[in-house]
Amino acid sequence: MRSRTREEVEQEPPITYQLDERVAVERFREPSVRGFAEDVLRALGASAEEARINADGVVTASLWWHPGQHQGLEKLFRYARRMRNGGIVPDARMTWVRERPAAALLDANRGLGYVAARRAMDRAVEMARRVGVAMVGVRHSNHFGIAGFHAKRAADAGLIGISMTNAGAEMAPWGATRPILGTNPWGMAVPRAGGRDAIVLDMALTQSGKGMMRWLRRAGLPMPDHWALTPAGARTTDPDAAMKGPLLPIGDYKGYGLSLITDILTGVLTGSLFGAQVFQDDENYDVAHTMIAIDIEAFMERVEFEERLERLIADVLGAPPIDPDKPVQLPGQAEQERARHRLKSGVPMDPKTVVRLRALAEDLGVPFSLEPAREPTPPQAG
Ligand SMILES: NC(=O)c1ccc[n+]([C@@H]2O[C@H](COP(=O)([O-])OP(=O)(O)OC[C@H]3O[C@@H](n4cnc5c(N)ncnc54)[C@H](O)[C@@H]3O)[C@@H](O)[C@H]2O)c1
Structure with a gap:
């Protein structure tokens, strides 16, 4: 595939993930969105702890992303279908299959992906605190949601976190047309001192x-x-x-290579499905994840790391922007700022999603408790 000329790149339509007026959204108060998601998950059989973790995941996604990215409450429909057909087993008995000082393998036994990934990252953090660096694999799992949510769990505990998963085939090997690999997202989170937002690179390996x-x-x-x-x-x-x-893929053949390696580090290495088989059988997605935690103090004193990190960040943010109205940003900055804004202005949702949520609530006998946000905000405010 030939690369685009500079002229062609400049002629590309401007794409923004900012909300705009072309598709209207409705906004709801965050506590009501969280409570509603928990109620739905509980009604589907999730334990109180599972419902809390999974609701936190989908609400975080709704706070971070554009509704079109489809990672927020939009995911409840798929979870509902699969919790009903046995593809996702609520309150599954997850078991530790292999354990070493710096590595472990969790069998999620078809449980909720958010929950399996949470248990795996917590275990990786606990082990890394003892041995410096730890990696936990998860097999026989389900959609784990947003990769950055799991990586940030480690950063919130003061460690560097890395999370990845395989996913349904949507990317073709470079130069081919048949999808064999997934979007296989990566989350990478680095804690910062002084209550500053963590750096959270959270990205699919497709454009x-x-x-x-x-x-x-x-x-x-x-x-x-x-x-x-x-x-x-x-x-x-x-x-x-x-x-x-x-x-x-991102970065042409390089992104394809990253996706392939991700499937090796997740599906192949843990004993789950890989390649075009993942996510195919609605009753058995058999997804795999990998969580890595790195204890900074295994390498240097925390204050020294923090000082060095802030120097790097200052250099990065100090680079002169091409457009003065678009200052340089850190990965995860827009999402975390957007989340704070939406906690006040409300969680935006596609009206079509709202109609479907109402029907799901009715079907499950759960009150439709989403409360409209009081203050309408300008669409460009995110
Ligand atoms: N579980 C799954 O199967 C699955 C599959 C695909 C994606 N996802 C999730 O979907 C979400 C969206 O992924 P995506 O790849 O569409 O995200 P994206 O392309 O919108 O953003 C990717 C990353 O780029 C950063 N970024 C964007 N603009 C930037 C800028 N101007 N300067 C600096 N950094 C910038 C963002 O902060 C983010 O960390 C993620 O949470 C991902 O984990 C999940």
């Missing part, structure tokens, strides 16, 4: 996902031509034409 493509299609907007291919392998800016084609 974008089908959710955002659907959102642009509804908004009548074109997509950048490096997001996805038509099923025949042609570049396109028409989200519709690429809906059945493969997603393109």
